[in-house]
Amino acid sequence: MAVKEPNGYRGNIKETMWSVWPTWESWNWTGSTDYKGEAVPSWEGKPIDVEVYTKAPKVKLYLNDKLVGTKQVSRDTQFKAVFSIPYEVGVLRAEADGKSVTLATAGEPARLRLTADRNVIAAGGQDLAYITVEVVDKDGRVCPDAAIPCEAVVKGQGQLMAFASADLKDREPKTSSRVTTWKGRALLVVRSSKTKGKAQINIKSSLPTATLTIISK
Known part of the structure; x- marks a missing residue:
């Protein structure tokens, strides 16, 4: 499971013929600073795409133990389920074939x-x-x-x-x-x-x- 970086979060994303959209194993989109030390705004409440990769026929996605939705997965979907949800701090959990994977918002560096x-x-x-x-x-x-x-x-x-x-x-x-x-x-x-x-x-x-x-x- 991974999350597509929202366009505009750290500036406009430009693709080329050989590029792929930046996608991260992260559920931290609360704002931070970029490599120049400039502020990055929070994405709280704005839509963000979550991708789940599996060969299981069906995937369920939960955010903070609330069901977000269910998606069918097949070769036609490139064995990928995409959910668009408003960002909210907490824990994402995807379930498929009795197995699960999570992404959680991390706290301050310790x-x-x-x-x-x-x-x-x-x-x-x-x-x-x-x-x-x-x-x-x-x-x-x-x-x-x-x-x-x-x-x-x-x-x-x-x-x-x-x-x-x-x-x-x-x-x-x-x-x-x-x-x-x-x-x-x-x-x-x-x-x-x-x-x-x-x-x-x-x-x-x-x-x-x-x-x-x-x-x-």
């Missing part, structure tokens, strides 16, 4: 969450660990509008190779130790040293410092 694709890598200077940095609220929900400047510090038996986000407008070098999270996320790449031991990763920001340990063996 901390950074670090998740490594693996916590043990091979010593020798050629192995890599990929660490996802997420800005989350007090309930652990990713804050999809969070743009938090971060700095990575790697100590011990490891080397910082890259720290970046998917923001195409970010001109900070990918090999820099600094990045600003985009859509609440960033990615850190750490390379093993040639010596066995531990690498401690600290991510500093305006939020509490987040720490993770990677072992080279």
Whole structure:
């Protein structure tokens, strides 16, 4: 399930022959600031399109436990159900074939969450660990509008190779130790040293410092 960015929320959206409409796994449309620091207005009460992707024949969509509607899904609909509903803070839930998926409005950023694709890598200077940095609220929900400047510090038996986000407008070098999270996320790449031991990763920001340990063996 994902939500089509409303045209005008962050300016007019222009499509080309090769583009797709920006669609996000987010139910945060309460207004924020854009990459220039300019205010983005709330979309409260305005229509917004929710897309649910499934091969199940029927989908039900709920907003704050109230049934929004039911849609039939087939090859003719590209296995996609589209619901247009007024935006309201809360929890979206789609149900199909006894399974469900949710999108919830995140609160204010509370901390950074670090998740490594693996916590043990091979010593020798050629192995890599990929660490996802997420800005989350007090309930652990990713804050999809969070743009938090971060700095990575790697100590011990490891080397910082890259720290970046998917923001195409970010001109900070990918090999820099600094990045600003985009859509609440960033990615850190750490390379093993040639010596066995531990690498401690600290991510500093305006939020509490987040720490993770990677072992080279």
